[in-house]
Amino acid sequence: MPEQSTGPRPTLEAVAARAGVSRATASRVVNGGAGVRPPLVEKVRKAVDELGYVPNHAARTLVTRRNGAVAVIIAEPEFRVFSDPFFEQQVRGISRELTAHDAQLVLLWVEGPGDHDRIARYLGGGHVDGALAFSLHNDDALPAVIDRTRIPVVFGGRPSPGTSPAVPFVDCDNRGGAREAVRHLVDLGRRTIAHISGPQDQTSALDRIHGYRDVLVDADPALLCQGDFTEESGARAMAELLDRRPDVDGVFVANDLMASGALLTLRERGVRVPEDVAVVGFDDMDSVVRRTSPSLTTVHQDIEGMGRLMVKLLMRLLEGTGPEIPPSVITPTSLVRRDSA
Amino acid sequence: MPEQSTGPRPTLEAVAARAGVSRATASRVVNGGAGVRPPLVEKVRKAVDELGYVPNHAARTLVTRRNGAVAVIIAEPEFRVFSDPFFEQQVRGISRELTAHDAQLVLLWVEGPGDHDRIARYLGGGHVDGALAFSLHNDDALPAVIDRTRIPVVFGGRPSPGTSPAVPFVDCDNRGGAREAVRHLVDLGRRTIAHISGPQDQTSALDRIHGYRDVLVDADPALLCQGDFTEESGARAMAELLDRRPDVDGVFVANDLMASGALLTLRERGVRVPEDVAVVGFDDMDSVVRRTSPSLTTVHQDIEGMGRLMVKLLMRLLEGTGPEIPPSVITPTSLVRRDSA
DNA sequence: CCATGCTCTGAGAGCGCTCCCAGCCGGAAT
DNA sequence: ATTCCGGCTGGGAGCGCTCTCAGAGCATGG
Incomplete structure (x- = not known):
């Protein structure tokens, strides 16, 4: 049961002090505990629980240069996009897979070209590790905008030929x-x-x-x-x-x-x-x-699966060594026979 | 035109050096430039442009304790929630207002009580400044979970009486x-x-x-x-x-x-x-x-407006001095006469 | 001409965390 | 008993930024 600490949130320092170890060891335990002797791990774990310690995300991001967040860019061209069940399923798949990877979904809702600047600034600002976008219209300038930020990105749906050279995407056949x-x-x-x-x-x-x-x-x-x-x-x-x-x-x-x-x-x-x-x-x-x-x-077509696949591809891109571009994925389709044919 | 810098992203330090000022002055300019003499402002602005400088969000958050992100918690009880046009409109309003406040929307999709822990950890971890949630079912345990994180929150829809004492909400009449x-x-x-x-x-x-x-x-x-x-x-x-x-x-x-x-x-x-x-x-x-x-x-009822109002209320909560609870808002409704009555 | 007060600037101290590296310790080898 | 080695641990240096505070610079008043 975490203490009802009334003051500021406890830091790693506090955990270390309470466990009688150094900050470095406490950090190791918090991050998996590899290479720390079991008794110490136990002590640190206990201190974490007692203090109700939660790592400070900003501090961690500052040094690791990773922030565990992925942007999902939703462009709304003319009408409903969000209420589209297709999107719902795909976003659901994305959300689930992201959760499995312990990553957060940051929603960027683009209402028009006027937002492109803001989006570019956001993506370029290191707020997210990567982005997921959907190719909607062939004449959309958004893919180019995203590409220019040089942030890893995976598209849902095959982008039109006019788009930037080799963007990985997930689409069904x-x-x-x-x-x-x-x-x-x-x-x-x-x-x-x-x-x-x-x-x-x-x-x-x-x-x-x-x-x-x-x-x-x-x-x-x-x-x-x-x-x-x-x-x-x-x-x-x-x-x-x-x-x-x-x-x-x-x-x-x-x-x-x-x-x-x-x-x-x-x-x-x-x-x-x-x-x-x-x-x-x-x-x-x-x-x-x-x-x-x-x-x-x-x-x-397995829409939710395609969403998950987008995340998996992005994760591979993020963890990937070097600027190698992972292959796009075309998922199979299957005919479901019912009564209309 | 930002330089096609190939190396790591430029820091404030680099901007300051290029402008021939101190980091502190550069910081002031980046944050509005109040109290800095115009010629210096100009020099720093120029350096920012030339270097293509974008502030590091994590570093800023680390010291300001504000991260400019708000969680929108979407609980999916039985069926479609997201594809519900009601939600779409409300989320759209939220997104727009958040953008106006230069804040980001972090989507937390809750699929069941199994996710409560994860959500609590996330909200408690200082990833977001506040949260927006919707009261769906009276028996939902989520409001209590959110409340326990002591993070500022505003509800969409009046929570049932059983819920935590005084949570501000926005609802129509x-x-x-x-x-x-x-x-x-x-x-x-x-x-x-x-x-x-x-x-x-x-x-x-x-x-x-x-x-x-x-x-x-x-x-x-x-x-x-x-x-x-x-x-x-x-x-x-x-x-x-x-x-x-x-x-x-x-x-x-x-x-x-x-x-x-x-x-x-x-x-x-x-x-x-x-x-x-x-x-x-x-x-x-x-x-x-x-x-x-x-x-x-x-x-x-003005659904999008209610979404915007939720954000406004939350912003007031965040900027508010002291733990004063802002009043909830009940928005007016109006009868629209068409042909069915 | 010096004291005074003001505005503007820069040095420096952290924010909380990770990670490098040096050092410690125990056990195996000599 | 001494040396060596390898696994653990802790000290400490930063990550990039903000913000306090002291001091520089300048104009004004006595």
Whole structure:
């Protein structure tokens, strides 16, 4: 039971004095106790408990040049980013893995280019050991800003080619997943397979289109319709697709939210799923998949795992000797068959 | 243009040397430059720029005992908390206000009682100047854990009476808002007004029930139905209400999400809104209100503003002389009339 | 011309910690 | 018994910064 010390927080000095050892030995014990004889370790541990000693983080950082904190940079482009379940899961994974590494999560919320200066100053100021960021839009200047601080960074999602040369990132196999989804529709005997894509300035959306084209090399361009990853846009795109090609019998939708919208439109128009039109989504987002009817066949990706992976990569970067750049990671996807296809 | 210094980061010492002044003077300039003659200020500023000097945060913290960081404690009880638009808005407000105060947001994600120890150690370790937390469930042990660290803290939402004595908090006028909502229904001439409440272990839900009862002192208990703040629970509650009292002509729902569910049920049953049943929600959550039909009359609260207020209160606590406890703040609510009532 | 008072500057003492290095001690080898 | 060695321990030097305090510099008043 720590003493209800009323004065200032006890220092290592106090612990050492109480344990009858030197500050150096006390420090060794606090940091794992390697190379200290058991009886002394015990004494120091006891003193720590009795005094309720907690190491002063600033003092430690000052000398070790490590502060055990990692910045998570959340850029908010137009609308909701945070309330996006995708982000939630990824940040959760990050948070968990960071905790496992005894590191703290410092949230940097970027609202626009006006914040770039502040962010750069913060990252450059040695407040954090590294940073985690997400590549959102191809035209985003943020990656360059982060890169310029020369702080170790790992991206979530493959940055667009325009970005700085070799930034490690974690992404799922968007293209492969898309291929699998489309092949599944083909295997089901569908002949007229459409694709509702995401915004063209995001690599994930682009990759999924490429995956679609990989399988359907000469698909009618009329079968491609662009959405913006929202449910409404999916509904709208489906309506347009139905108007353009009433004979469509399969749709691969670039994310679950849009797929849910597409399902709504199909039901409204009296089109049976999967009998008339088979639908495959992407993401396997719990909150969406659970409530669609019929239940959504979709491409699963381990979002939380990707978050954890980002942290692991960053830790390797931080501990890594020399400026060697760790390889980026592409995580596998898998098709989850439910009722919509 | 900062020099592309390749070596270690420049220190104040280096800046002072380059400017031809002492470290003390350089420090003064870096910290605002009060009491330093203009020509010297200029020289130091120039040296800072040329060297690309950024103060070492740890060293500064070590002596000032302030580190310019505030913890935001997010507890995740059962399900989504983060993806909750309510939280998003509040955290956004917090983030913005913190930025305005040049303070950082350190996110502490608590997944369960197992994390309490870690959190306590972190808060007690002087990593942050203060903490912001949210009171979620009455039975939550977290407030007590936080309180024991003796770190300044401000709560979002009124903590339950069982919690530590006098913790400052920011909450909206749940009871008053509820009263206004119910009175509006009364003014509309509704005679049989029901209430769909939130979970009874949250003070906000309780306060809203109290507001309902304030106006409808002897309402039939059958008119009270409990949900859990989710859309589905609202739909279910509405169905039950309709079964119990088919003559119901007004409903005050404890949050917008449940109100949206209630609206769905009403439409399904062919009940016209607002002609047959008038519906009033609570929160004025943009994402919900915009998509209901008819558009939802609801009680507005300034969620982002509450987040900012939490920070302001905390800052006052931190700068405050002595252990004086600043008063909690109850922010006003206002009824927003739309089509559902 | 010196005393006085003011403003501005710089020397230096830490803040609490880690880590290098010298020294101590006990046991094995000679 | 002496030497040597290796494992432990403690002294002490900093990490980069802030802040107190003494003193330098200058202008003013007597």
